[in-house]
Amino acid sequence: MEMARTVQQLFNLEGKTALVTGGSRGLGLQMAHALGEAGARIVLSSRKAQDLEQAAAELEAAGIAADWIAADCADEQDIHRLAAEALGRLGHVDILVNNAGASWGAPAEDHPTAAWDKVMNLNVRGYFLLSQAIAKHSMIARRSGTIINIASIAGLGGNPGAMKTIAYNTSKGAVINFTRALAGEWGEYGIRVNAICPGFFKTKMATVLIETLGEDKMAAHAPLRRLGDDEDLKGITLLYASDAGKHITGQWMAVDGGVSALVGG
Template sequence: MRAVKQLFDLTGKTALVTGGSRGLGLQIAEALGEQGARVIVTSRKQTDLDEAVVRLKAKGIDVSSISSDLGDDTSITPLVDEVLARLGHVDVLVNNAGATWSAPAEDYPAQAWDKVMNLNMRSVFLLSKEIGKRTMIPRKYGRVINVASIAGFGGNAPGTMETIAYNTSKGALINFTRTLAGEWGQYGITVNALAPGFFPTKLTNAFLEDSEHGSLVERAPLQRLGDDEDLKGATALFASDAGKHITGQVLAIDGGVSAIV
């Protein structure tokens, strides 16, 4: 019987983290690497990736990067080709890349809707399908971690965010997680989702700057926003053997906000 510390160990495992050059994705990549995994991070901008690789390597993490625009369907297969050429196989897939757009529902541009839905949901399906079929199902092992949001649990209060496509995409991602877990459990693959609340990131900074930061903190039972450590423990749980009997679950990491709505 292994000790708890050994259950969380990812030494010898491989991981692909989309949107891994900054924010929550970078924190997740750091968590996986700190537990011993070899990590590839991907995002659109090579300059951001270069900075992320420098930061992660400074922590002793075995990491490399691949620039890829997951909003473009044609980028999926070449990305997976390159990942498999470097790693041989993928043990952990983290679907974190995402986008948002703010506008009233009645004025929401169809182009913006498509951009958000394509990156937040369509690319997750296509990449998960490709990774599952080519490397996880044949090996009868895999960990898929989707980064959803508490925005996927419901709508927005009047006068706050106007992000109908984002909320819709994250709600879809939550049920995608449950459905894929049901289908792929037979292959030894777990599929779970993290649902962060408010973390200061590039995606949320505009909203945080326009809103009363203090009111967001006051609404949370823990009276704080997320920080650069708060996703690490849950990531390690879902990625490792410590979570081998957990699948189809969505874990809110939000300071308790979703518990009191």
């Protein structure tokens, strides 16, 4: 009888490859660090080459093998180019992190159609197209792979009246059910698909909100009385990506200090 692996062996990603979109900063770069620290070879992607070059250098300085490809995940041709180049450099992709995203603040009654389309195109359509491309040309044939979609606690319900981000909330709700549907369909190929729902983190995207409301006030809404930091997505990312989570698919996990556990949270 084969002996069960140790925890260290289950979480080990040596020999694995990962493509992380929106990976030049914030949550994407944090997740890239987690995957790389566990042994994976990383390719980062976002729109700006200069940001990517700096992020890859940061990973390399930490002893992580990292490369980058500038691409716009709202553009279908760019998505296919990104998939082809990533596969060309890595040979195959074991782990895909769909993290590139956009938000837009406007009252629902006045929300611009173009802004709605921009958010939905990147946050939902982009996830689908890149997942499709990577699966068709790598994961399905290998009958193995894991996809991690970044949703949000904004996808679990509405917002307080001061936060008018209906397109963002709608898109992240779609990501959660996209995750479930894709997991159900691609499970037969050995592909696992899961989602992470971050709460408020100290990121560039949240800067305006933090400055407007105040960090202390925002943190007070969470049972843990804090915002997410540059370590808080590492554990769940590694669980989803590694064999430690090999029997987990079609699931979402909120990483939000307990906000979503509250009634009306």
